[in-house]
Amino acid sequence: MENSTVDLAIVxxxxxxxxxxxxxxxxxxxxxxxxEQAAAGGQIYRGVDAANERRRxxxxxxxxAGAALTKAFAECGAQxxxxxxxxxxxxxxxxxxxxxxxxxxxxxRHILLASGAMERPFPLPGWTLPGVMGAGAAQILYxxxxxxxxxxxxxxxxxxxxxxLAYQYLQxxxxxxxxxxxxxxxxxxxxxRHLTGALRGWRDLRKGMRMLEQLRRNQVPVYAGAxxxxxxxxxxxxxxxxxHKGKQHRIDSALVLLxxxxxxxxxxxxxxxxxxxxxxxxxxxxxxxxxxxxxDDSGIYIxxxxxxxxxxxxSATQGRIAAVAVAATLHRIEAGDRAxxxxxxxxxxxxxxxxxxxLEALYRPLDAHxxxxxxxxxxxxxxxxxxxxxxxxxxxxxxxxNQTKAFGRCGMGPCQGRLCGLTVTELIAQARExxxxxxxxxNIRPPIKPITIGELAA
Amino acid sequence: MRTSRNSxxxxxFAADSSPQSCTVTLRFEDELISVPAGTSVAAALLLKGxxxxxxxxxxxxPRAPYCMMGVCFExxxxxxGKPSRQACxxxxxxxxxxxxxxxASELSTLIEGDQNGK
Numbered sequence: 001m002e003n004s005t006v007d008l009a010i011v012x013x014x015x016x017x018x019x020x021x022x023x024x025x026x027x028x029x030x031x032x033x034x035x036e037q038a039a040a041g042g043q044i045y046r047g048v049d050a051a052n053e054r055r056r057x058x059x060x061x062x063x064x065a066g067a068a069l070t071k072a073f074a075e076c077g078a079q080x081x082x083x084x085x086x087x088x089x090x091x092x093x094x095x096x097x098x099x100x101x102x103x104x105x106x107x108x109r110h111i112l113l114a115s116g117a118m119e120r121p122f123p124l125p126g127w128t129l130p131g132v133m134g135a136g137a138a139q140i141l142y143x144x145x146x147x148x149x150x151x152x153x154x155x156x157x158x159x160x161x162x163x164x165l166a167y168q169y170l171q172x173x174x175x176x177x178x179x180x181x182x183x184x185x186x187x188x189x190x191x192x193r194h195l196t197g198a199l200r201g202w203r204d205l206r207k208g209m210r211m212l213e214q215l216r217r218n219q220v221p222v223y224a225g226a227x228x229x230x231x232x233x234x235x236x237x238x239x240x241x242x243x244h245k246g247k248q249h250r251i252d253s254a255l256v257l258l259x260x261x262x263x264x265x266x267x268x269x270x271x272x273x274x275x276x277x278x279x280x281x282x283x284x285x286x287x288x289x290x291x292x293x294x295x296d297d298s299g300i301y302i303x304x305x306x307x308x309x310x311x312x313x314x315s316a317t318q319g320r321i322a323a324v325a326v327a328a329t330l331h332r333i334e335a336g337d338r339a340x341x342x343x344x345x346x347x348x349x350x351x352x353x354x355x356x357x358x359l360e361a362l363y364r365p366l367d368a369h370x371x372x373x374x375x376x377x378x379x380x381x382x383x384x385x386x387x388x389x390x391x392x393x394x395x396x397x398x399x400x401x402n403q404t405k406a407f408g409r410c411g412m413g414p415c416q417g418r419l420c421g422l423t424v425t426e427l428i429a430q431a432r433e434x435x436x437x438x439x440x441x442x443n444i445r446p447p448i449k450p451i452t453i454g455e456l457a458a
Numbered sequence: 459m460r461t462s463r464n465s466x467x468x469x470x471f472a473a474d475s476s477p478q479s480c481t482v483t484l485r486f487e488d489e490l491i492s493v494p495a496g497t498s499v500a501a502a503l504l505l506k507g508x509x510x511x512x513x514x515x516x517x518x519x520p521r522a523p524y525c526m527m528g529v530c531f532e533x534x535x536x537x538x539g540k541p542s543r544q545a546c547x548x549x550x551x552x553x554x555x556x557x558x559x560x561x562a563s564e565l566s567t568l569i570e571g572d573q574n575g576k
Contacts, residue, residue, distance in 0.1 A: 036528055038549055043527050118529045130510045130522035131470060137526035145494065145501045147471040172474060235520050236509065255470045384516045414531040450542065
């Protein structure tokens with residue numbers, strides 16, 4: 001399928017992408033939105049249109065609110081190309097994608113990348129075993145199919161999503177065997193410094209407190225301040241071991257749900273050779289953009305979590321801000337309208353971001369859970385390269401992630417470094433005693449989704 | 459080895475509501491399974507207790523879905539003869555044939571798949 005050049009092509013149907021599409025249509029731009037999923041909503045509003053009343057009530061009003069967004073998008077006049085895997089976005093403003101086994105392309109005057117976030121890799125002993133999944137993955141299963149754990153389940157790690165899933169599981173009637181909470185006393189002290197900001201975002205804070213209260217009331221065993229997590233099992237997960245208050249514990253479970261926050265999905269911005277800065281608070285790469293989200297003067301914008309973790313509401317606002325900037329470039333919005341709209345959107349954004357420094361400080365994942373100290377821990381899941389191997393490469397002169405490819409195919413499997421890249425950067429930085437910024441990241445090249453010669457020719 | 463690599467296990471997940479009226483039938487390995495329409499292949503196999511989805515090309519380690527959103531590539535299976543399909547991004551359909559992807563054979567099936575494919 002070939003389209004004539006559209007004003008704005010958007011990649012990603014989460015809050016940022018959908019809001020950008022709605023805003024751009026408001027100013028009369030022609031819009032095409034491509035997304036990998038069958039239905040709009042992204043991961044945060046996954047399955048929101050198909051979810052029944054019960055599922056929506058379990059998932060809460062923040063989730064149910066997504067239905068208004070997908071409805072507004074469906075009615076806004078943007079073209080939605082669903083189930084499309086975008087495998088190339090070029091500075092020549094061309095987008096290549098795969099839909100139903102066929103490759104197609106389109107051209108756009110402007111492009112907005114809204115590829116969202118992914119769960120931060122959690123490289124522990126045994127994290128590759130079947131039965132170990134992300135808490136976000138389990139939440140996607142519930143959102144999309146109503147699937148709940150059949151046996152009492154163990155949740156481990158830190159971050160709002162871990163507690164949110166626990167809370168939702170309780171509402172849905174699932175049993176939680178234990179929450180192994182890796183937030184330490186020192187994290188609370190560090191977070192306290194940001195409490196003033198958090199109080200300005202008091203609605204978010206209150207929601208969190210209510211969830212924790214619910215867990216207490218349901219007498220879910222919580223091991224606070226746990227560390228040294230490892231998962232045991234031969235062919236699949238059988239139990240999880242950890243240290244709690246100096247004592248070693250082991251809990252049997254065939255299903256262990258891990259989570260230690262989310263990180264930007266930066267595959268597109270890296271493949272575009274955008275500059276990225278290492279964030280010491282978010283512990284991930286942040287693509288450099290102007291205040292509207294534009295990379296250099298490329299006409300390519302980024303909005304939402306793929307530009308640094310900001311959450312669903314701020315993502316939506318960033319999407320709208322980028323769309324207004326594009327409309328202005330195309331002279332579809334008058335100066336006065338633009339100024340008023342931007343002022344309102346920036347005010348929204350500021351209030352939506354109040355809570356972030358507090359969350360980042362409180363839920364900072366442990367160093368040992370990002371940079372595995374045990375040599376046997378698998379870092380690159382695809383090629384099964386361990387932390388010990390990467391440290392060895394560094395000893396014999398490996399300077400950065402790209403060289404680990406030559407040493408042992410690290411990062412060269414089908415996930416293209418998505419699940420190991422951050423770990424490899426931090427591992428090498430620690431071994432070389434330099435900053436992650438100095439170590440850098442993999443060179444990401446298109447195709448950023450595996451594509452066969454057959455599909456390319458089809 | 460204590461358990462067979464391909465042995466199915468007690469499902470880790472079950473659907474919360476009564477079975478949906480609309481189901482599709484697909485073949486997983488040599489078994490016909492009925493699953494709710496509209497779900498992903500990955501969700502369908504998890505609900506059926508598939509255990510592992512594939513073994514790795516390097517060490518033949520068993521793997522199953524980790525991210526459910528298309529980034530980890532742990533759910534790669536063979537669908538309708540095509541290798542390395544992301545089960546979490548593929549919607550089930552009637553008559554679909556799904557097989558586990560066994561690590562060592564990945565490359566040969568990939569070449570074969572390309573030649574047989576359109």
